[in-house]
Amino acid sequence: MALHIIDHPLVQHKLSIMRDKATSTMKFRELLQEIAMLMGYEITRDFPLTYEDIETPLMPMRAPKIAGKKVVIVPILRAGLGMVEGLTRLMPSARIGHIGLYRDEETCNPVFYYYKMPAGKERLVLLTDPMLATGGSACDAIARLKADGYAHIRLVCLVASPQGVAKVQELHPDVDIYLASLDEGLNEKNYILPGLGDAGDRIFGTK
Ligand code: PRP
Ligand code: URA
Numbered sequence: 001m002a003l004h005i006i007d008h009p010l011v012q013h014k015l016s017i018m019r020d021k022a023t024s025t026m027k028f029r030e031l032l033q034e035i036a037m038l039m040g041y042e043i044t045r046d047f048p049l050t051y052e053d054i055e056t057p058l059m060p061m062r063a064p065k066i067a068g069k070k071v072v073i074v075p076i077l078r079a080g081l082g083m084v085e086g087l088t089r090l091m092p093s094a095r096i097g098h099i100g101l102y103r104d105e106e107t108c109n110p111v112f113y114y115y116k117m118p119a120g121k122e123r124l125v126l127l128t129d130p131m132l133a134t135g136g137s138a139c140d141a142i143a144r145l146k147a148d149g150y151a152h153i154r155l156v157c158l159v160a161s162p163q164g165v166a167k168v169q170e171l172h173p174d175v176d177i178y179l180a181s182l183d184e185g186l187n188e189k190n191y192i193l194p195g196l197g198d199a200g201d202r203i204f205g206t207k
Contacts, residue, residue, distance in 0.1 A: 003165060004178045006042050011035055011180050015158065019196045025205040029082060032130060032203065035158060035180055036086030043126065043154060043178050044069075044090065072097050072118060076129040076141050079199040083128040083156065095123065099141045103133075108190045110137040112144070121149040130199040132160035132179070133192050135167030142172045154178060159195055161186050 014031045017023055023031075050067035053060060073088065074097040075081045088094055100114025125145055132138055138155055145153055154176045155168060161183055168177060183192050191197070201207040 002176050003169070003182075004042065004176065005182055006039050006178060006180055008038060008042075011038050014038075015180050015196075018158075018202075019194065021197065023202075025202060028202045032082040032158070033086035036083035036128070036156070037089055038086075039156060039178055039180065040087045040090040043156060070120060070123040071095070071126060072120070072123040073126045073128060074099055074117070074141075074145070076101055076127065076137055077114060078102075079130050079203055080128040082130060082199070082203040083158075087126060087128070087156075094126075095120065097125075099127075099144065101137045101140060103137060103190075108134055108136065110140045112140065115144060115148075117145075117148065117150075121151075123150070123152075125150050125153040126156050127153055128156045130158035130203075131192060131195075132157040132164035132168070132177075133186060134161075134190050135164035135171075138164065138168055139171045142168070142175055146172075158199070159183050159192055161192050164192075 014035050018028055018031045047069045048067040049064040051062040052065050054063045071091050071094040073084055073094050075084050077098060077100040095118035097117035098114060101110045101112055104111050127141055142153055156178045158180050160179050163186060183195055185193050187193055
């Protein structure tokens with residue numbers, strides 16, 4: 001499936017401010033939600049429309065409305081939480097699930113600790129995590145969602161490495177990936193370069 005890189009100037013400008021190590025926690029959080037909302041505009045571009053009869057103050061018309069696309073936004077804890085508010089502003093009736101995973105500091109392998117989803121396996125899942133580094137966390141989260149019966153999943157990240165994208169495309173070719181930037185690669189500790197550092201720490205002010 002497709003890799004979508006959202007290169008809108010507003011997204012790119014805000015991302016550059018986020019990358020700057022001098023940017024405060026407060027500003028970082030604010031920008032992440034703003035970018036998530038802007039990305040949401042592109043992520044929902046193919047949502048089908050239906051037509052309903054309404055009356056404007058001047059005349060009746062057949063008016064386009066979203067055709068009941070049911071969405072569940074699923075942040076990968078912790079950092080994925082930073083994108084939820086931006087997306088729910090666009091889709092206020094979306095449900096929210098949670099997947100808890102952290103990367104083991106030594107091995108960089110994902111460690112699972114929490115899974116909670118609302119009812120409705122037919123829903124389109126928007127799986128959020130700002131960072132797609134080795135791809136281990138995203139692939140585990142997608143595998144868990146699929147094992148639970150979800151068939152329609154889109155992965156929404158801010159910054160990715162080529163290795164992370166390749167891993168998701170290899171293990172989950174049916175999942176569309178949405179990014180604000182495809183970065184250069186990973187360092188020896190599997191941090192994205194140039195990246196923006198540890199997203200969770202920058203969102204929550206831990207460290
Ligand atoms: C970060 C990030 C992703 C993961 C990406 O989470 O938010 O979930 O690492 O790395 P990967 O692609 O190599 O798996 P982290 O483990 O730091 O947890 P946190 O969000 O709780 O800080
Ligand atoms: N997790 C992060 O928060 N940042 C990275 O660069 C890699 C993994």
